[in-house]
Amino acid sequence: MSYIHPLLMILIVFPVGFAAAAFGITLQQVRLERSRRKISPKVARDRHIANGIAFLVAVVVVALIGGFATTTLPKSVDTTWHGIGALSVLLLLSISTALVSIRPLKRLSWSKFVHSVLNGTVLAILMIQFLSGGLIIRQLLKQP
Secondary structure, three states, X not given: XXXXXXXXXXXXXXHHHXXXXXXXXXXXXXXXXXXXXXXXXXXXXXXXXXXXXXXXXHHHHHHHHHHHHHOOOOOOOOOHHHHHHHHHHHHHHHHHHHHHHOHHHXXXXXXXXXXXXXXXXHHHXXXXXXXXXXXXXXXXXXXX
């Protein structure tokens, strides 16, 4: 059970998150007419939204699995900072999603910019989570 969470992070969450980011960048380039690829803004937007929703769902599900997995870990394995990182990711994603989903917030001139900054921060925290998770796995492997 302890290894399902990191496996899902590597196989699902990271690829979908980076795909959502890539489509978000493509969408921005298409809107600014800087894109080399000829893709309509609607297609770029739809791909970004689809991957963003998949990323959001995957993060929530995998974080829940990770939370339940920590209850089965030996007491000597410290997951405090990893848990704080997970809660930070969920909070930032909630705010970011609200900024581009809730109509009054969506209309604010700065909401898309803050959405991008928050999601970039989420990806950075997930990289730290990756390293933190590696330390947890290392602790598990050292267990007798």
